[in-house]
Amino acid sequence: xxxxxxxxxxxxxxxxxISIINCAYENTAFDYFPWYQQFPGKGPALxxxxxxxxxxxxxxxxxxxxxxxxKQFSLHIMDSQPGDSATYFCAASGMxxxxxxxxAGTRLFVKA
Amino acid sequence: xxxxxxxxxxxxxxxGTPVTLRCHQTENHRYMYWYRQDPGHGLRLIHYSYxxxxxxxxxVSDGYSVSRSKTEDFxxxxxxxxxxxxxxxxxxxxxxxVSDTQYFGPGTRLTVL
Numbered sequence: 665x666x667x668x669x670x671x672x673x674x675x676x677x678x679x680x681x682i683s684i685i686n687c688a689y690e691n692t693a694f695d696y697f698p699w700y701q702q703f704p705g706k707g708p709a710l711x712x713x714x715x716x717x718x719x720x721x722x723x724x725x726x727x728x729x730x731x732x733x734x735k736q737f738s739l740h741i742m743d744s745q746p747g748d749s750a751t752y753f754c755a756a757s758g759m760x761x762x763x764x765x766x767x768a769g770t771r772l773f774v775k776a
Numbered sequence: 777x778x779x780x781x782x783x784x785x786x787x788x789x790x791x792g793t794p795v796t797l798r799c800h801q802t803e804n805h806r807y808m809y810w811y812r813q814d815p816g817h818g819l820r821l822i823h824y825s826y827x828x829x830x831x832x833x834x835x836v837s838d839g840y841s842v843s844r845s846k847t848e849d850f851x852x853x854x855x856x857x858x859x860x861x862x863x864x865x866x867x868x869x870x871x872x873x874v875s876d877t878q879y880f881g882p883g884t885r886l887t888v889l
Contacts, residue, residue: 670818698877707780707880708819745833763834764878766811766819772860 668756670767677774683741685770690735692743694756698764699728699739702751711752714741744774779803780881782867788887795854797884799867801847807870808850809878810834812863825850843882856865857888 669688677683687697698713714721714728714737722730727740741748741762749769780803789795799808807826811819811834821834823842833841841853841862854861864885868878 673816696876700880703885707868707882709880710877713877763821763824768816768818 668754668765668767669735670754670770672770673768674771675773677741677744677772679742679744679746679774679776681742681774683739683748683772683774685739685752685754685772686736687738687756687767688734688736689756689765691756691758692735693758694765696757697728697730697737698755698757698765699726700753700755703751704750708753708768741772744772746774746776749774778870780867780879782865782881782884784826784884785882786885788889789857790859790889794858795857795888797865797867797886799850801850801867801869803846803869803871803879803888805812805869805871805879807869807872808844809868809870810840810850810852811866811868812836812861812865816862822852822865829865841855847861857886859888862886862888 699711700708701711703710712723712726714730716732726741730737751769753769754767755764783798790819803811811884820836820842825831825844843851864883866883867881870878
């Protein structure tokens with residue numbers, strides 16, 4: 665019940681295309697869903713996050729879509745750029761505890 | 777990186793030796809975390825701290841211990857390193873409770889031979 669399942673494991677997208685990464689969770693107590701971006705040799709950094717009271721959040725080219733009934737959320741990267749090539753982690757956490765549960769990560773490569 | 781440093785950044789050690797990794801933060805964040813990152817597993821929580829001298833176990837705590845004697849420092853100790861503990865270790869901090877951003881350090885790459 666504590667898992668967050670992330671797919672795909674890796675993704676190759678053409679420059680200018682849309683990158684889509686999906687995550688699913690089981691624990692309905694989760695109430696915070698961040699996405700982290702990690703470049704090689706660096707620590708993860710928050711990219712965008714959503715709470716379940718909204719179905720979508722957009723920041724620039726990055727959008728989170730959230731489906732509470734399906735317990736799924738996804739990251740869309742519009743107009744993908746080579747600089748977006750990184751590993752992306754979805755995560756989930758809840759007010760009942762101190763822990764954040766991370767997905768296994770998606771390695772994105774944007775071809776120029 | 778929200779003022780988080782980790783030391784050492786790289787370490788090679790032998791099986792059976794004790795190893796201590798240090799995380800130092802300048803943000804005065806209350807919460808601190810140690811994760812390990814392995815291919816196919818994402819980030820897995822080892823231990824966390826919710827205040828000075830207040831720590832608790834994460835999902836992969838066996839073989840690890842932690843200590844936090846000051847707000848700014850969180851130490852991770854491998855009592856007797858094993859090859860299965862070869863990994864990249866990340867420290868993270870958080871200002872408030874779990875439903876908030878975590879700020880990660882640059883990581884420590886540990887190799888146990």
